[in-house]
Amino acid sequence: MAEAQLQQFLEKVRQLQAFVALSEADPALRQALRDCNDHHQVVSLARRCGFEIGRRWGEQENPAAGDDNLLAGSCPAAGTEETRLLLEGPDLRLERIHSCDYANPDHFWYDQEEHEWVVLLRGSATVRFADEPEARQLTAGDSLWISAHRAHRLERTDPAPGSVWLALFSKAACAD
Incomplete structure (x- = not known):
């Protein structure tokens, strides 16, 4: 694993740990987490609390642009x-x-x-x-x-x- 990937992984673990600690200390947040039905709702709730936990392993934030890279390009508007x-x-x-x-x-x-x-x-x-x-x-x-x-x-x-x-x-x- 390259150092940059290791740092990305460790940062996600830190954010997850902080989100868990906050949910254990805040009953309303814990209930909101309990009410989530899927991964996306959990990621959205974490984002509202200031945590970015949604990027999956190996995903780049914005791969290098180019017609031959199927993952390149900015995300379209929501919806x-x-x-x-x-x-x-x-x-x-x-x-x-x-x-x-x-x-x-x-x-x-x-x-x-x-x-x-x-x-x-x-x-x-x-x-x-x-x-x-x-x-x-x-x-x-x-x-x-x-x-x-x-x-x-x-x-x-x-x-x-x-x-x-x-x-x-x-x-x-x-x-x-």
């Missing part, structure tokens, strides 16, 4: 997504999607003409399929195959620095 077309052919399209604290509107479901394979490169997200009782919790490295016309929706992505996706769309029939 939005930015899509960049990377490759397009007669039967496929490859996109980079950067989501920031984003969710589809209530009662909205995608019903796509194309099949989609998606991989989450950074952050986390919650995806719901209409034909499944529970939403799926995704973290960096997770991928999904979404057949054409399979109703799905995005229920949540990370706040800044956001969630970064790689999505491959295809019109060709594929084995499920």
Whole structure:
């Protein structure tokens, strides 16, 4: 581990320890922490208390810019997504999607003409399929195959620095 990464890790541990100590001393904060339903709510609560505990191991704050770096670039505004077309052919399209604290509107479901394979490169997200009782919790490295016309929706992505996706769309029939 490089010294800079070690210092980043130790600083996160210090911030976590301070946040824990504060929550043990403040009953209202402890209750607010107890009321959190997911990682993002905990990170947001910690941020309101002055602690930055959200960056995951190995994440750079803002990687070097460049079209060939899929993690580069600033985070879009909260509640939005930015899509960049990377490759397009007669039967496929490859996109980079950067989501920031984003969710589809209530009662909205995608019903796509194309099949989609998606991989989450950074952050986390919650995806719901209409034909499944529970939403799926995704973290960096997770991928999904979404057949054409399979109703799905995005229920949540990370706040800044956001969630970064790689999505491959295809019109060709594929084995499920």
